[in-house]
Amino acid sequence: MPERPDLDYVVPRLREALAGAEIAGARARKPVVLRCAIDEVRGRIEGVSRRSAAVVFHCGARDLVVIPMLAGRFEIDGRDSADLAVAFTLADGRVLQYRDDVQMGKLWWTAPGAAIPGLGEGGIDVLGAAFAVEALSRLARGRREQVKVFLMDKTALDGMGNAYADEVLWAAKLHPKRTTARLSPAEIAALHAAIVEVVGGATATIAARRPALPEKLRDFLHVRGKKGDPCDRCGQAIRTVGIHGHDAYYCPACQPDAEGRGFVDWRRASK
Numbered sequence: 001m002p003e004r005p006d007l008d009y010v011v012p013r014l015r016e017a018l019a020g021a022e023i024a025g026a027r028a029r030k031p032v033v034l035r036c037a038i039d040e041v042r043g044r045i046e047g048v049s050r051r052s053a054a055v056v057f058h059c060g061a062r063d064l065v066v067i068p069m070l071a072g073r074f075e076i077d078g079r080d081s082a083d084l085a086v087a088f089t090l091a092d093g094r095v096l097q098y099r100d101d102v103q104m105g106k107l108w109w110t111a112p113g114a115a116i117p118g119l120g121e122g123g124i125d126v127l128g129a130a131f132a133v134e135a136l137s138r139l140a141r142g143r144r145e146q147v148k149v150f151l152m153d154k155t156a157l158d159g160m161g162n163a164y165a166d167e168v169l170w171a172a173k174l175h176p177k178r179t180t181a182r183l184s185p186a187e188i189a190a191l192h193a194a195i196v197e198v199v200g201g202a203t204a205t206i207a208a209r210r211p212a213l214p215e216k217l218r219d220f221l222h223v224r225g226k227k228g229d230p231c232d233r234c235g236q237a238i239r240t241v242g243i244h245g246h247d248a249y250y251c252p253a254c255q256p257d258a259e260g261r262g263f264v265d266w267r268r269a270s271k
């Protein structure tokens, strides 16, 4: 899915290419993604920005808000392929395509800043100056959910989705099912360092390699999508575990599932 490192690369490129262009018409090939009347989407694109996990095209009195979810991507003047969901015709003759082969993305045409259902936002910028260890510690306090779920909560952290949460937990050597509030101060510090390193590192890597707009660079990840492969750190086979409708990839050796002494002792005793 496009996550923050992907969007932080795509958004400035869309802004550069499209600022000042006029949306003259639109047609939907996969209307299931629409949360608006597509015929109403018209106007001059004054800017493009990221709003949490969404890409916002600012068109004066209205915003075109696109939440790409799992597989959405953008292309300008690409071919009319099977995953094309919506094509916006620009007055200058170009076509902005929104592609989505699983059709989970959503398009809204709203007043600027209007609440968007399902778009979690308001989380602290994990690459900003205010994101210190203490800030993460405060956010984690009292959070009873599993740490992977916490990392993906965009009302807490403006930073990552499914894939990068797995990478962060691998880097911090934390099992995805650990209870957030029970992490020790040392583990919170490790988690903080891992978030900055993984999200910041991915952003820099993607910027340096400059993939094509619709391409999602993921070949540098360590655990995500690597079930059965040897861990890059210890050689153990990567495993997956289900967490609240999501899957998590992790190394069972580097990321032990210790949740306090009792849990580990019970498992060992039962063998």
Ligand SMILES: [Zn+2]
Pocket: 231, 232, 233, 234, 235, 236, 251, 252, 253, 254, 255
């Ligand atoms: Zn390992």
